[in-house]
Amino acid sequence: MSVTREQVAKIAALARINVDEHELDRMVPEFNNLLAWVEQLGDVDTSSVEPMTAVIEQKLRLRADVVDADPLTGGGRRDAILANAPAAEHGFFGVPKVIE
Amino acid sequence: MTNLTDLGVKAIRDGVASGAFSAVEVAEAFNANVAAASALNAFIVTTPDHALEAAKQADEARAAGKPAGLMAGVPIGMKDLFATLGVQTTAASHILEGFTPQYESTVSQKLWDAGAGMLGKLNLDQFAMGSSNETSYFGNVISPWRRNDGGNAALAPGGSSGGSSAAIAARLCPAATGTDTGGSIRQPAAFTGIAGIKPTYGRCSRWGIVAFASSLDQAGPMARSVEDCAIMLEAMAGFDPKDSTSLDMPVPAWSTSLNADLRGKKVGIPREYRMDGTDEEILKSWDHGIAWLKDAGAEVVEISLPHTKYALPAYYIVAPAEASSNLARYDGVRYGLRDLPDGAGLQDMYAATRAAGFGDEVKRRILIGTYVLSAGFYDAYYTQAMKVRTLIRRDFDAAFEKCDVILAPTTPTASFPLGDKVDDPLAMYLNDVFSVPASLAGLPAMSVPCGLNKDGLPLGLQLIGNVFDEQGVLNAGLAIEQRAGFTAAPERWW
Numbered sequence: 031m032s033v034t035r036e037q038v039a040k041i042a043a044l045a046r047i048n049v050d051e052h053e054l055d056r057m058v059p060e061f062n063n064l065l066a067w068v069e070q071l072g073d074v075d076t077s078s079v080e081p082m083t084a085v086i087e088q089k090l091r092l093r094a095d096v097v098d099a100d101p102l103t104g105g106g107r108r109d110a111i112l113a114n115a116p117a118a119e120h121g122f123f124g125v126p127k128v129i130e
Numbered sequence: 131m132t133n134l135t136d137l138g139v140k141a142i143r144d145g146v147a148s149g150a151f152s153a154v155e156v157a158e159a160f161n162a163n164v165a166a167a168s169a170l171n172a173f174i175v176t177t178p179d180h181a182l183e184a185a186k187q188a189d190e191a192r193a194a195g196k197p198a199g200l201m202a203g204v205p206i207g208m209k210d211l212f213a214t215l216g217v218q219t220t221a222a223s224h225i226l227e228g229f230t231p232q233y234e235s236t237v238s239q240k241l242w243d244a245g246a247g248m249l250g251k252l253n254l255d256q257f258a259m260g261s262s263n264e265t266s267y268f269g270n271v272i273s274p275w276r277r278n279d280g281g282n283a284a285l286a287p288g289g290s291s292g293g294s295s296a297a298i299a300a301r302l303c304p305a306a307t308g309t310d311t312g313g314s315i316r317q318p319a320a321f322t323g324i325a326g327i328k329p330t331y332g333r334c335s336r337w338g339i340v341a342f343a344s345s346l347d348q349a350g351p352m353a354r355s356v357e358d359c360a361i362m363l364e365a366m367a368g369f370d371p372k373d374s375t376s377l378d379m380p381v382p383a384w385s386t387s388l389n390a391d392l393r394g395k396k397v398g399i400p401r402e403y404r405m406d407g408t409d410e411e412i413l414k415s416w417d418h419g420i421a422w423l424k425d426a427g428a429e430v431v432e433i434s435l436p437h438t439k440y441a442l443p444a445y446y447i448v449a450p451a452e453a454s455s456n457l458a459r460y461d462g463v464r465y466g467l468r469d470l471p472d473g474a475g476l477q478d479m480y481a482a483t484r485a486a487g488f489g490d491e492v493k494r495r496i497l498i499g500t501y502v503l504s505a506g507f508y509d510a511y512y513t514q515a516m517k518v519r520t521l522i523r524r525d526f527d528a529a530f531e532k533c534d535v536i537l538a539p540t541t542p543t544a545s546f547p548l549g550d551k552v553d554d555p556l557a558m559y560l561n562d563v564f565s566v567p568a569s570l571a572g573l574p575a576m577s578v579p580c581g582l583n584k585d586g587l588p589l590g591l592q593l594i595g596n597v598f599d600e601q602g603v604l605n606a607g608l609a610i611e612q613r614a615g616f617t618a619a620p621e622r623w624w
Contacts, residue, residue: 031510038497045454045500046461046477047493048485057497060555064498067556068443071514074521081516082523085331085345085572086597090374102233103372110232116468123463128476 031069032062134159135301139204139358140385142304143245146188146203153185153192153203157247160205164249164302169624170272172287172297174210175218176250181205184247191245200365202245207297207306210251211258212238212349213338217248221340222256222266225460225467225487235338236370237307237349244365249303252293256489257457258314258342261561262551263292265491270548273322274300274620278586282623283547285587288318288561294352295322299620305353305362309339311346312445313540313565316577319352320540320590323579323618325607326352327359330597331572332377334363335370343452344375346445346569356578356607360385363600377598384601390609393427397606398533402438403564408542411583416539419580419591419610423537426609431533435525440518441567446559447502447515448570453492454499460487494555523571530596535606539564540577540590564592574600578607579616588618 033041035058042049042057049057098104108121117124134156137145146153161178188203213219213231220226234242242248256265263271263286273287273296287296291308295318298306308315310328319326327350334349341347351362364384370376399420404413420430462468462483469482488496502511529536542563551558568575574597577590591610595603 033501041497041501041504043481044504045496046458046480046484047488047496048481049493057494060494061497061501063556064446068447068511068515071440071443071447071518072510074437074440074514074518076514076517076521079517079520081513082519083516084375085523086375086377088332088375088377091371091378093371100372107232111464113232114229114465116462116466125463125476126470126474126479 031065033058033065135163137304138354139201139305139361142204143198143202147192147198153188154182156203157181157185157205160249160303167300167302167624170274170296170300171269172253172271172293172300172302173207173250174220174222174253174268177217177248180217181247181249184242184245188245199243199245200361201241204245204304205247205249206241207250207252207294207303208238208248209254209291209294209307209309211254211309211340212307213340214238214248214251217251219251219340220267221258222254222268223487223489223492224267225483227267227467229465233338236335236372237339237366240368241365246365252297252306254293255290257340257453257492258290258309258311259453259491259495260289261313261317261558262286262548263289264548264552265489267489271296272548273545274624275322275545275587276620276623285545286321286548288321288545290314291318291352295319295324298322298324298352298354300624305351305358307349307366308352309347309349310569311342311449312569313562315350315352316540316565316575316590316592317561319577321545321588323588323616324352324354325356325359325576325578325611326350327363327576327600327603328569328574329363329367329600330377330574332375333367333600335373335376337370337372341456343449344456345452346449356604356611357385357388359576360388360604379598382601384604387601388608389605390426390612392423392606392609395428395535396533397423397428397430398433398529398536399430400433400435400438400529400536400538402435403538405542405563408539409544412539412542412589415580415589415591416537419537422610422613423606425613433529433532433536435529435567437518437521437525438567441522441570442559442563444515444518444522445566445570446498447511448519450495450499451503451512452499454496454503457492457496460484519570522567526571526573535602536594537606538592538594540592544583544585544587544589568594573597574603576603576607578610578614580610580614581616582618
């Protein structure tokens with residue numbers, strides 16, 4: 031399988047990364063080289079194999095049903111959460127206009 | 131008087147404990163080496179005060195007769211992928227430049243609790259994506275090693291933990307944290323003549339480590355001896371309820387259980403690792419390793435890992451897929467860079483921010499990951515890769531019925547000049563051909579230095595163990611270390 035310039039541009043749009051024409055020139059052959067190389071995985075017979083779901087099998091734990099059981103990941107940390115925001119205002123994350 | 135910066139973790143800890151020198155003296159000596167080595171570009175920021183403060187506390191605790199931690203008085207380097215409270219954490223990216231965590235990662239907190247101090251945040255490949263430390267937004271790390279041909283070509287310290295490997299080899303720190311997704315501890319360790327271990331997936335908490343590929347990411351120690359790695363791994367490992375894949379198991383006393391007597395042990399030699407294109411000297415070092423392990427009493431058996439050649443292509447689907455998902459969080463809203471062109475809406479801001487904030491290799495992997503997860507291609511690429519991953523794990527399960535530990539080269543070549551492979555992503559990815567299989571299977575694996583090649587550059591040997599068997603890996607590593615007698619150090623030119 032190989033991808034066209036338009037497809038790479040679409041993938042970049044899906045990934046929310048602006049790419050210019052110059053970058054596309056470079057990316058399309060790189061992309062196709064990589065895809066041609068990973069294509070060899072198709073040679074492996076996996077008809078009776080389940081995809082791996084966990085590297086180390088273990089049961090997913092439930093946390094204790096307690097408010098703020100861990101103070102680091104609990105609530106009441108608004109200012110710490112906003113501390114690195116590029117445009118925090120009035121205790122919220124600021125964003126540009128969302129609706130047209 | 132001993133040169134304090136030539137000492138390793140255990141020698142420093144024990145020297146501080148016995149009063150041979152103070153922790154403050156040690157911290158000052160390493161701070162001075164760090165300050166004098168800016169030519170290596172190993173650190174993104176230095177934190178001499180952090181190291182001094184921890185050292186003062188270690189000295190005071192000793193004076194007060196309090197029990198000393200595993201790492202008491204030992205200053206270390208912290209890969210800049212670990213969130214450190216109040217100290218910039220960038221993952222060597224522009225998009226996180228200036229990001230100041232409001233919390234401490236579990237692993238770094240455990241190290242501070244064990245009495246270690248921080249000399250600074252170490253450079254790395256951007257978001258840990260790279261094998262030569264050439265994708266950092268903050269510039270290349272230069273290996274302290276040079277070829278013995280009289281040329282001064284700048285060599286790669288390996289990646290992604292290239293700041294860690296360069297700093298340890300150059301005696302800027304006795305040990306450092308690393309993280310390993312497909313070889314990022316083992317390959318740089320091999321390139322710089324140091325040791326490093328990636329434990330079983332889940333041994334070290336991922337909480338507070340900037341995520342790359344979460345089903346593969348594992349933290350581990352890098353140092354100049356197997357015993358130092360064992361001590362530091364004990365301090366780093368342990369159950370953490372904040373990481374859903376953290377292993378809820380006690381941490382063994384690896385360092386005090388070290389035993390290089392391998393009688394009764396079987397060492398597997400995987401025939402598929404004898405690949406075309408592997409350097410002759412690497413193959414020769416592998417033969418030396420086999421002889422050393424026999425000398426330690428082990429029986430050597432040939433094993434087969436039939437899906438080895440598919441590990442690297444499977445990795446380059448799985449890791450980018452997870453990365454594309456993990457890196458979706460960098461949106462210019464919650465933290466990090468924001469690029470807001472005039473009149474831009476929210477979507478335009480996302481796309482502009484991510485274009486400005488990510489480097490080329492990071493973009494490449496996000497796009498590949500987005501593609502292999504997209505509708506219509508998911509099964510052909512991602513599901514197939516995860517099935518192959520199952521087969522790779524089964525290969526190892528079958529192998530460990532025949533042997534206790536596996537010996538292989540860490541890398542197909544020694545270090546190469548910076549710039550040699552940057553224009554060829556595939557050639558760069560091939561660096562990890564021997565390290566990626568153990569990562570995909572979640573197994574503990576380590577690299578130990580085994581000698582110098584004809585150019586005077588270090589080579590490493592890799593030991594891969596069964597799940598949870600870090601002890602077996604460390605023991606075999608120790609047997610090699612004792613017989614290789616690797617004492618070479620880079621000549622100081624910086």
